[in-house]
Amino acid sequence: DAGITQSPRHKVTETGTPVTLRCHQTENHRYMYWYRQDPGHGLRLIHYSYGVKDTDKGEVSDGYSVSRSKTEDFLLTLESATSSQTSVYFCAISDRDTEAFFGQGTRLTVV
């Protein structure tokens, strides 16, 4: 999976609690992305990063924040988890003109 590690792989959390998902890469790629996958929607972009401390919103960013303090790590935080954020979350990496490579995903359940 192109040197991408997501942690945790599975998590169950309660409504209203904060949750942080981590994406770690060993490829030194400039761009990193967080997507969520839901049935009937495919994958949708939450946030992305185009460099250390440089991030921007995607299509479904409400309720999520991100941080990138170093090239290899991109964190996704659900500030106060809701049931609608139950999903599978994928991290991806790319350089400017390369295809994106995806991690194995994190299955998050909010109860």
Place this chain on the structure above:
Amino acid sequence: AQSVAQPEDQVNVAEGNPLTVKCTYSVSGNPYLFWYVQYPNRGLQFLLKYITGDNLVKGSYGFEAEFNKSQTSFHLKKPSALVSDSALYFCAVRDISGGGNKLTFGTGTQLKVEL
């Protein structure tokens, strides 16, 4: 804004027969198009891409895709399907604004190859 449509939720094909998974797109400007495959409980794996050049693009595992500008389509094909090709297939288009490779995905097509 760009968009991608995969009109079939599921495609069934017999092993050894040719397969086609359909994708149409809508973009302003030149399209950058991709196909990815997802096996159960796994991430997405890159199959192939169209940036420019030949309309027939060859990719991994014997897959190819045909770009048709007049029909705004980018259908995935394989001459002879295998049971192991059974998976979820996504078509995607690149958003060129802001750099990088932000993708807009279709809703996916489940391919089932039967003996």
